[in-house]
Amino acid sequence: MEKPPKDIAREEAEDEEEDLSFEELGLDPRLIRALIKKGIEKPTPIQRVAVPLILEGKDVVARAKTGSGKTFAYLLPLLQKLFTDNGSKNKLAPSAFILVPTRELCQQVFTEVSSLIELCRVQLKVVQLTSSMPVSDLRAALAGPPDILVSTPACIPKCLSAGLLLSASIDASLEILVLDEADLLLSYGYEDDIKTFTAHIPRRCQCLLMSATSSGDVEKLKKLVLHNPFILTLPEVGNIKDEIIPKNVQQFWISCGSRDKLLHILALLKLELVQKKVLIFTNTIDMGYRSKLFLEKFGVKSAVLNSELPQNSRLHILEEFNAGLFDYLIATDDSETKQKEEVNGESNAETRKSRKHAKQKLDSEFGVVRGIDFKNVHTVINFEMPPSVAGYVHRIGRTGRAYSTGASISLVSPDEMEIFEEIKAFLGDDENKDSDLITPFSLLSKNAVESLRYRAEDVAKSVTKVAVRESRAQDLRNEILNSEKLKAHFEVNPRDLDLLKHDKVLSKKPPAPHLRDVPDYLLDPKTQEARKFVKLARAAMGNTKSARHGGSKKKFKRSGDPLKTFSAEAPERSRNGGAKREDKGGDDRQKPKKKKYV
Numbered sequence: 001m002e003k004p005p006k007d008i009a010r011e012e013a014e015d016e017e018e019d020l021s022f023e024e025l026g027l028d029p030r031l032i033r034a035l036i037k038k039g040i041e042k043p044t045p046i047q048r049v050a051v052p053l054i055l056e057g058k059d060v061v062a063r064a065k066t067g068s069g070k071t072f073a074y075l076l077p078l079l080q081k082l083f084t085d086n087g088s089k090n091k092l093a094p095s096a097f098i099l100v101p102t103r104e105l106c107q108q109v110f111t112e113v114s115s116l117i118e119l120c121r122v123q124l125k126v127v128q129l130t131s132s133m134p135v136s137d138l139r140a141a142l143a144g145p146p147d148i149l150v151s152t153p154a155c156i157p158k159c160l161s162a163g164l165l166l167s168a169s170i171d172a173s174l175e176i177l178v179l180d181e182a183d184l185l186l187s188y189g190y191e192d193d194i195k196t197f198t199a200h201i202p203r204r205c206q207c208l209l210m211s212a213t214s215s216g217d218v219e220k221l222k223k224l225v226l227h228n229p230f231i232l233t234l235p236e237v238g239n240i241k242d243e244i245i246p247k248n249v250q251q252f253w254i255s256c257g258s259r260d261k262l263l264h265i266l267a268l269l270k271l272e273l274v275q276k277k278v279l280i281f282t283n284t285i286d287m288g289y290r291s292k293l294f295l296e297k298f299g300v301k302s303a304v305l306n307s308e309l310p311q312n313s314r315l316h317i318l319e320e321f322n323a324g325l326f327d328y329l330i331a332t333d334d335s336e337t338k339q340k341e342e343v344n345g346e347s348n349a350e351t352r353k354s355r356k357h358a359k360q361k362l363d364s365e366f367g368v369v370r371g372i373d374f375k376n377v378h379t380v381i382n383f384e385m386p387p388s389v390a391g392y393v394h395r396i397g398r399t400g401r402a403y404s405t406g407a408s409i410s411l412v413s414p415d416e417m418e419i420f421e422e423i424k425a426f427l428g429d430d431e432n433k434d435s436d437l438i439t440p441f442s443l444l445s446k447n448a449v450e451s452l453r454y455r456a457e458d459v460a461k462s463v464t465k466v467a468v469r470e471s472r473a474q475d476l477r478n479e480i481l482n483s484e485k486l487k488a489h490f491e492v493n494p495r496d497l498d499l500l501k502h503d504k505v506l507s508k509k510p511p512a513p514h515l516r517d518v519p520d521y522l523l524d525p526k527t528q529e530a531r532k533f534v535k536l537a538r539a540a541m542g543n544t545k546s547a548r549h550g551g552s553k554k555k556f557k558r559s560g561d562p563l564k565t566f567s568a569e570a571p572e573r574s575r576n577g578g579a580k581r582e583d584k585g586g587d588d589r590q591k592p593k594k595k596k597y598v
């Protein structure tokens with residue numbers, strides 16, 4: 001009789017202070033050396049728990065918050081097992097399949113595996129496949145065969161039906177299957193693809209399922225693919241809900257009418273009240289371009305990222321942003337398509353098909369939120385609220401990755417209050433408690449906003465629907481050209497990032513000089529002080545230059561942060577009785593008060 005699934009989360013979380021090293025987890029010295037070269041010295045909690053279990057050959061379901069290092073938690077033991085996999089020479093199919101929901105994730109995981117293999121100097125071959133690849137490319141990629149296959153699930157049935165993967169070969173070769181971002185795989189419409197594939201998974205194959213949030217879909221997948229898994233649920237301490245968002249991310253919100261959102265984003269960026277780099281989320285592609293055009297008029301350059309852009313451009317935009325070539329990225333996540341699905345009530349599989357055929361322009365395998373490892377993003381701004389709690393969790397999770405800190409600011413209009421309340425309730429915010437998880441953003445005063453209102457409203461009027469439409473079409477044309485150039489260029493120079501810039505100005509006219517600079521007389525003393533504090537905090541974080549010149553990998557210590565004591569609220573309104581608090585370290589470091597801004 002099969003043993004029941006084990007939930008070892010609590011015990012392990014309690015054992016956290018054990019602080020095991022990678023050596024003590026039984027990791028191969030080559031992998032440890034590779035990690036050190038990447039600046040990674042000690043395992044994260046999920047890695048401490050998952051690595052030994054996976055090395056032992058156990059099936060594992062791992063649920064840990066965003067940015068907690070789930071990718072290495074499965075990649076390290078997976079590679080180690082393949083280092084010692086003697087039978088691989090006679091194999092007719094890959095030994096490991098890693099299935100992810102989007103192309104962007106495919107690329108990210110592929111890059112991560114390739115770099116580990118290179119650093120370890122082992123003879124393993126990894127390929128990435130996506131369902132839009134022609135059969136000839138798929139055949140070439142699978143020739144060999146490779147040891148590791150990274151793919152979206154839709155690709156597998158295509159390879160099976162084209163005879164590029166044979167059932168008998170999979171049965172003889174497949175040792176490890178990973179379903180990454182498992183909570184998303186079904187909602188992206190891959191259920192049928194996964195079902196088709198499960199029929200071919202040999203019983204001995206070790207199955208791993210990784211996810212940041214739990215859902216009915218994860219349960220369904222678990223039943224479909226896993227046998228007797230170890231269930232790892234890893235909030236670090238305390239209540240699971242409280243810990244879904246990493247505690248190193250401070251969450252803020254600003255109440256404003258939907259017509260005032262552009263004004264507010266202008267105030268936040270132009271008055272330098274937020275730390276760079278900044279990732280801004282909109283719910284529609286048009287709103288992404290509208291925001292870009294609007295900000296441009298004030299001399300604030302940004303790039304946009306959405307499902308309409310060609311794949312090469314998208315990957316390049318991500319790469320450039322991660323390398324610090326620009327500071328502001330306006331991303332439209334998958335909520336636009338998801339909302340349409342919900343409205344239409346279509347089944348996932350139907351939706352994906354219809355999205356593919358009817359709306360060729362939008363890529364059904366696009367995803368910039370889930371799982372993408374944005375580097376050094378300090379602030380995430382929800383220009384518009386995501387339509388779901390999970391969307392919020394994943395968006396906010398793009399900052400505060402691993403051991404770094406971050407902040408999020410949500411602009412909430414009255415018609416978004418319902419979802420905002422839902423998010424707060426889900427995260428465990430309780431009106432009766434004195435410890436809101438999402439607190440008002442106190443650095444932006446009403447005066448500061450009002451001082452920019454006239455200019456902002458004037459400029460917003462000039463960003464008409466026609467201007468947005470034209471810019472969107474122009475950007476698409478540019479990016480299609482870019483994409484072709486990128487493809488050719490990167491075949492020869494895979495690491496060259498400077499070739500094409502993605503934050504080019506789309507407006508025909510340059511910004512007017514009087515809009516480019518905010519004159520001092522428009523800044524009230526409180527805003528001037530707030531600005532100074534943000535600058536000081538940046539300096540404390542070693543983040544004075546653009547991320548390109550060093551990227552500030554330094555860990556930011558809360559205890560050394562001058563902003564911890566700052567509030568733009570008048571002292572008498574502060575909850576703690578007014579005067580600036582002194583950082584006493586100790587307890588404070590463990591439990592940062594939410595009214596502080598990092």
Ligand SMILES: Nc1ncnc2c1ncn2[C@@H]1O[C@H](COP(=O)(O)OP(=O)(O)OP(=O)(O)O)[C@@H](O)[C@H]1O
Pocket residue numbers: 039040041042043044047064065066067068069070071072211212370371372373397401402403
């Ligand atoms: N042990 C570690 N120490 C420091 N940094 C780490 C460690 N492990 C992973 N990282 C880094 O942390 C970042 C986040 O890791 P990863 O993308 O695996 O998170 P995740 O848990 O998969 O997040 P998400 O749920 O958003 O996909 C990456 O930049 C990774 O290189």
